[in-house]
Amino acid sequence: MAAAWAAAAVLLLALARVSAAAPVTAPAFLWAPNNYGFSSHEAKETVHYQTISPKSLAKSVLEEGGWSNFVCSREDHQKNVDVAVLFLGSKLQSSDISKDKQVDPTLVGTLKHSFTSSKFSMSFPYVAMSDDEKLEKSLISGFAENCNNGFGVNHITYTDTCTVSEDLKEHHDMDSIHVSFVVLLNPSGQTNLIVFCGSGFKDLDNTKSEGELLSELVTLLKKSGAKYTILYASQPYGLLENPSNLPLGRYLAEKTNTTKAGLGKCDGECMVKSTLLEGSFVGIVLLIILISGLKCMMGIDTPSKFEAPQES
Known part of the structure; x- marks a missing residue:
């Protein structure tokens, strides 16, 4: 179970880096x-x-x-x-x-x-x-x-x-x-x-x-x-502009009156990337559930022999 969570964390980090590195x-x-x-x-x-x-x-x-x-x-x-x-x-x-x-x-x-x-x-x-x-x-x-x-x-x-x-x-x-x-x-x-x-x-x-x-x-x-x-x-x-000076935020949120021009806009390419990222997250969660279920099933021990019923 711990190995599955570690693999999921590494995959999420890799996806985040690829998304941030795309010029x-x-x-x-x-x-x-x-x-x-x-x-x-x-x-x-x-x-x-x-x-x-x-x-x-x-x-x-x-x-x-x-x-x-x-x-x-x-x-x-x-x-x-x-x-x-x-x-x-x-x-x-x-x-x-x-x-x-x-x-x-x-x-x-x-x-x-x-x-x-x-x-x-x-x-x-x-x-x-x-x-x-x-x-x-x-x-x-x-x-x-x-x-x-x-x-x-x-x-x-x-x-x-x-x-x-x-x-x-x-x-x-x-x-x-x-x-x-x-x-x-x-x-x-x-x-x-x-x-x-x-x-x-x-x-x-x-x-x-x-x-x-x-x-x-x-x-x-x-x-x-x-x-x-x-x-x-x-x-x-x-x-x-100056991304290191900006707080982390959800830049795909809808534009408000206080949102800086350009930061709230999500074009077609942005929507495709966000959809792929959301799909990846859902897939990772389902994979973790599947691995957890298999681990639980493998942990169930059943007896190899059953005693004969006693006659009264």
Whole structure:
């Protein structure tokens, strides 16, 4: 009986560790209307199915996506691209791409159309996210680490809702971004990297969805006539902020007015995992009951011989 309880405890611990270790993954898409000398052959709709970290994503974008030609500081720098956009979203998880009903249909529609209609396109369906660092910082530091000749930080601008520590130029509205497109059309200029956070702008009424902002940005780029490339990456809401500082709780409980946004939401993947975990618990309990019953039955001793009844 003690051995059965010990085995059950080990199994429960293993299940808890597997559940806690499962990373939250989100997709990333890289595309350009044309292959601006990124590679010797035309890459279209290339998919990398490995699960990678944000810094590995940055390395792949530099090496395979050709961003090292204009993001890194190089002496033989040629301006093949006018502007590179790093669009940071917060809506999509990897499992959302295949769903029929989308939280932001405009976002998924823009991504699919841009990915399939561009002559240069790559996708990374499984980018493992963590709570340790904001996605913009992870990607920018990944660019810096993999640029052998240095990183051109002076050509990076941000929207004002991004979390950055550097004292860099910020965009406060779409008009500011549009003006920068016009300036970048100067042949003698250098490629600018614009980091656009999907939460919008601080001083504006952020009624537009992430998909509408991305669609508007793509439209502005097309109208400006600029040579551009876009990397979309997502760090979904729902990841726990500073999990070590939060008390243990039942995060699958229904959302209340005092529940922090994102903590009370349980999507389809969450429901599947919770159902499997509950089923495992029920199965373990039934297994313990079966083992206990067998032990009890084995402990029943019956006589091998019976005395003959005495005659009166």
